[in-house]
Amino acid sequence: MRSRTYPTHVLALSALLALAACGPTPLATVAFTSHADGAVILGDRTLTLSADLSHVSHGATITVSGDALIHGMERSGDVLELDVTLKDNANTITVTVAGPGEPAPATATILLHYPFVTLGRQQAASTVIGQRGFDATDEAADDKRFLAPRGRPVVADGVLYLPDYGAGRVMGYLQVPTANDAAADFVLGKAAFEDTGSTIGPAAFSGPQTLESDGQRLFSLDYHWNRILVYEEAPATSGAAATHVIGQAGFTSSDGGATATRFDSVEGFTIGGDRLIVADSGNNRVLIWNSVPTEVDTPADLVLGQADMGSNAANGGGSVGPSGLHYPSDVWSDGTRLVVVDMNNHRVLVWNSFPTVDDAPADVVLGQVDFTSNGAGQTASGLNGPYGVHSNGNQLFVADASNNRVLVWNGFPTENGQAADVVLGQPDFDGWSPSTSVTGLRFPTSVYGHGNQLFVGDLGNQRYVLFEGADP
Numbered sequence: 001m002r003s004r005t006y007p008t009h010v011l012a013l014s015a016l017l018a019l020a021a022c023g024p025t026p027l028a029t030v031a032f033t034s035h036a037d038g039a040v041i042l043g044d045r046t047l048t049l050s051a052d053l054s055h056v057s058h059g060a061t062i063t064v065s066g067d068a069l070i071h072g073m074e075r076s077g078d079v080l081e082l083d084v085t086l087k088d089n090a091n092t093i094t095v096t097v098a099g100p101g102e103p104a105p106a107t108a109t110i111l112l113h114y115p116f117v118t119l120g121r122q123q124a125a126s127t128v129i130g131q132r133g134f135d136a137t138d139e140a141a142d143d144k145r146f147l148a149p150r151g152r153p154v155v156a157d158g159v160l161y162l163p164d165y166g167a168g169r170v171m172g173y174l175q176v177p178t179a180n181d182a183a184a185d186f187v188l189g190k191a192a193f194e195d196t197g198s199t200i201g202p203a204a205f206s207g208p209q210t211l212e213s214d215g216q217r218l219f220s221l222d223y224h225w226n227r228i229l230v231y232e233e234a235p236a237t238s239g240a241a242a243t244h245v246i247g248q249a250g251f252t253s254s255d256g257g258a259t260a261t262r263f264d265s266v267e268g269f270t271i272g273g274d275r276l277i278v279a280d281s282g283n284n285r286v287l288i289w290n291s292v293p294t295e296v297d298t299p300a301d302l303v304l305g306q307a308d309m310g311s312n313a314a315n316g317g318g319s320v321g322p323s324g325l326h327y328p329s330d331v332w333s334d335g336t337r338l339v340v341v342d343m344n345n346h347r348v349l350v351w352n353s354f355p356t357v358d359d360a361p362a363d364v365v366l367g368q369v370d371f372t373s374n375g376a377g378q379t380a381s382g383l384n385g386p387y388g389v390h391s392n393g394n395q396l397f398v399a400d401a402s403n404n405r406v407l408v409w410n411g412f413p414t415e416n417g418q419a420a421d422v423v424l425g426q427p428d429f430d431g432w433s434p435s436t437s438v439t440g441l442r443f444p445t446s447v448y449g450h451g452n453q454l455f456v457g458d459l460g461n462q463r464y465v466l467f468e469g470a471d472p
Contacts, residue, residue, distance in 0.1 A: 026055040030080070030097050030108040040113045041086060042393045042412075046071075049082040049093065051108060057099045066093035068112075086114040088469055089452055115392035117454050117469035119408055122427050124438045125456075128180045129162065130463035134438040137462055142193040143183040146171070149457045149464060151209025152268065152330070152388055152446040156218060156234045161188075162464055163208045163220070163457075168198045170208050170220060172236060176453070176466075188220070191239040200225060202251045203241040210268045210330070210446070214292070221269055225254035226262070228269060228278070246276070246293055258283045258312040260299035267328075267343075268388065273335025275354075279328040283312035286328055286340055288355075303358050304340070320345055322361035322371040330388045330446075337412070339389050339396065345374040346383045348398055350413060366398070366409075369417040378403055380419035380429040388446040388457070397447040397454065404434040404441050406456055424456070424467065436461050 034050035041047065053075070056062075064070050064082060068091045071083040084093065091112045098105040130146040131139045139145040147166030154161050160173040162184075169189035173182065187193050189205035198204040207223035218234040220242075229242035245251055247263050256264030265282030276289040278300075285305035289298065303309050305325030306316055315324030326344035333339065338351040340362075349362035365371050367383030376384040385402035396409040398420075407420035423429050425441030434442035442460025449455075452469040 028056045028060065028097055028099050028102055028106045029054045030056070030095050030106050032095075032108055032110045035110065035112060037110050038113070040115065040393065042115075045086045045114050045116070047084060047086070049084060049110070051080045051082070051095055053078045053080055053097065056097050056106070060097050060099035060102075063096045063098075064093065065096070066109075067091045068093055086112060088116040088118055089113060114394070115449075116394050116410075117392070117449055117452055117467070119422050119424065119454065119467060119469060121423055122439050123424060123467055125465035126468040127177060127466040128463050129177055129182055129466070131461070132181045134180075134465075135436055137436055139181065139462070141183070143171075143187075144181055146462050146464070148459055149462065150207075150445045150459055151221060151457065152211065152390060152448050153455050153457065153464065154211040154213050154218075154448065155450045156213035156215075159234065159236055161211045161218065161220075161234075163211060165207050165209055165223070167196075168205045168207065170205070170211065174236065176450075186236060186238040188235060188238070188240055193238075200252055200254060201241075202229070202243070202245070203239055205229075206254075209266075210270075212269065212271050214271050219269070219271070221266055223266065226256040226264060226266065227254065228266075244294065245296070246298075247278075249296055256282065258285075258310060260287075260303075260309040261297045263287060264312075268330030268341070270331050270333055272333025272338070272354075275333065275335065277331045277333055277338070279331045279340065281327050281329055281343075284314045284316075284325050284327060285312060286325065286331060302355065304355060304360060307359050314344070316359065320372055320374045322349075322365070323359050325349075326374075329386070332389050332391050334391070334393055339391065341386050341389045341398070343385055343387060346376045346385065347374065348383065348386060348389060348396075352414075364413055364418075365416050366413055366418060371416075376402070378430060378432050380407075380423070381417045383407075384432070387444070390447050390449050392449045395449065397449055399444040399447045399456065401443050401445055401459075403432045404443060404460075405432070406441065406444055406447055406454075424454075434460060441465075 032051045069085040094109040096107045150165035151163040162171045171184040172186040174185045206225045209221040212219040218231040220229045227247040230244035232243040263280040267281040268279040276292045278287045287300040288302040290301045314326040329343040330341040340349045347367035350364035352363045387401040388399035398407045405425035408422035410421040445459045446457035454467040
């Protein structure tokens with residue numbers, strides 16, 4: 001048989017057609033699969049990340065960079081696993097894959113948040129608000145001073161709101177102050193900083209305490225008028241009026257009561273998940289709405305500390321136990337766990353999963369060795385008139401008011417009487433003396449963790465102090 005020959009240009013065209021039939025060579029890609037970008041990590045800060053590798057040759061070079069500590073990297077086929085330890089708060093981790101002949105490396109970046117404030121025993125505060133310095137108590141300027149700061153502050157969209165209980169107002173700062181004795185930018189509850197009078201209505205307070213935000217709305221507790229005021233948008237101008245009220249039939253009533261729609265002398269509240277949770281202190285109970293009410297006189301869905309919505313005796317009318325309460329002063333929840341400060345029983349109660357029935361018993365007690373004890377204590381595991389509580393999901397912070405200190409648990413407590421890890425305001429866990437200094441406290445009533453900062457409402461010193469977490 002005679003062999004057939006072809007011109008060179010015909011051979012080249014055939015090769016191109018063959019390549020076209022096979023399609024273009026796929027580019028390498030990498031994508032994280034184990035965690036969503038922006039995820040908040042609770043519990044152990046050491047974890048394994050997984051990423052899918054597509055069209056990545058076995059000879060490719062893989063590099064990892066970012067904030068977290070990388071312990072190990074292992075590839076198995078098209079799956080890459082990274083063993084990492086997260087630093088406090090924001091962690092950015094990037095994987096880069098460079099293969100032979102690739103026009104550009106493939107990359108994937110993930111952001112993970114590990115909420116944590118690294119604090120030391122008797123750590124010095126970094127900033128004081130409300131006084132000229134850490135050893136002063138005489139600030140008199142209307143736009144700087146506080147008169148009995150009580151209740152938990154909040155930062156909403158970068159704006160700091162500080163309750164000024166004794167002056168019947170909330171002080172607003174367009175950014176968190178970094179220098180001592182900062183002047184507020186606006187005031188709520190008054191038309192101006194120098195105003196002193198209050199007439200009940202949507203733009204006035206009588207004893208504002210805890211503040212909360214759901215990301216859009218601002219909520220403010222109004223102690224003496226037995227209500228919570230709701231601002232549909234967090235205000236940033238003086239004298240702004242609330243748009244809704246919870247706990248009253250309208251803006252001009254203030255009667256307390258023990259019903260599903262009324263409360264009495266409320267000291268604290270929180271929004272956990274979609275729920276509104278109120279420490280109804282004078283009624284010795286906690287009221288829970290499964291969603292934040294938007295209509296006047298919406299009844300609560302659940303009550304803790306009492307058998308029904310009409311009862312209000314201390315400890316449910318019996319002895320101290322896992323379900324009764326005696327003047328609960330603050331609450332915190334992430335929508336799953338629930339924490340209640342039971343002030344007059346000198347303890348903090350923890351529900352590991354959110355209760356679903358009235359008068360449900362707690363799972364863990366702090367400040368006492370068991371649920372039937374209620375004596376005051378000064379040690380790492382004792383409490384004396386605790387007032388405020390907050391958590392970032394990993395740590396628990398308690399304002400132990402009568403011991404003039406703040407206790408910090410660096411892991412969420414799981415055992416009765418579990419000892420705290422860190423104390424602020426005292427040189428050690430046995431100290432209780434009040435002090436006006438950069439390391440001292442005098443009857444702290446509130447605590448609030450935000451990013452790498454811890455805010456403490458220092459009532460006896462008429463100030464708020466900020467503690468900065470150590471550099472991660």
